[in-house]
Amino acid sequence: MNIVRTVTAFFISSAIIIGCAKNPITGRSQLSLLPESELQTMGNQQYREFLNTARVVSPSADRDAEMVRRVGQRLVNAVVAYHKQNGISDRLEGYKWEYNLVNDKQVNAWCMPGGKIVVYTGLLPVTRNEAALAAVIGHEICHALFQHGNERMSQGMVQQGLGSALALAVSNKPSATQNLFLQAYGVGSTVLGTLPFSRKQESEADHYGLIWMAMAGYNPNESVALWERMAQAGGAQQPEILSSHPSDATRIRQIKQWLPEAMKFYKPAGK
Secondary structure: OHHHHHHHHHHHHHHHHHOEEEOOOOOOEEEOOOOHHHHHHHHHHHHHHHHHHOOEEOOOOOHHHHHHHHHHHHHHHHHHHHHHHOOOHHHHOOOOOEEEEEOOOOOOEEEEOOOEEEEEHHHHHHHOOHHHHHHHHHHHHHHHHOOHHHHHHHHHHHHHOOOOOHHHHHHHOHHHHHHHHHHHOOOOHHHHOOOOOOHHHHHHHHHHHHHHHHHOOOOOOHHHHHHHHHHHOOOOOOOHHHOOOOOOHHHHHHHHHHHHHHHOOOOOOOO
């Protein structure tokens, strides 16, 4: 029995070592056991299933839904430009961006692999304006672009003994793997709970989210007021978007430190 445990531990350790990859933007080594292409396929399927049961708001009949689409597209244009300028456009392979507003009181938003974005209507009274919404969507886009969900899901699969092959894990334990995927990307968090982002992942999303919004023509200074409102939203009960990573003085201080860098990218829309 001890031999089995030793061999299992060896293969898990080997998978972790092999599965570590360096992110070309942040420079950080991450555990990514799962092929991004497989996660994108799974994300597309889960996104379609989610939209089929959600109360999606039509952008043709609602100004807020049209705003979500507009902000999303401007941010995507910025992301594409940034990747092209830095010679890493291959990182966006397979991305087919979508942006949908869903009628739900949750103060939340998320982005799946491949650029599948959802914003809940409950978030809008907190964002209050288009620039603040850009800060949130930019933050969530970072989680997808930097494969934070892959990192969280890889860690979860190792802990649950599901192995490093996504297709095999889905075949052997479809329910467990699907739940792990949804938790990793913050979908249905009120039911499933959420795998917490690390402080490092949150900082990366905050940092580069400022750059995306600045390149998209939104003033990154608006992000400070946004996260202050986020921290106050709901009193003692925090919004779902902050459930695993509460906003505090440290976060606001870091954002203020990154603002001078972000402002170098800022050019107001139409100028």
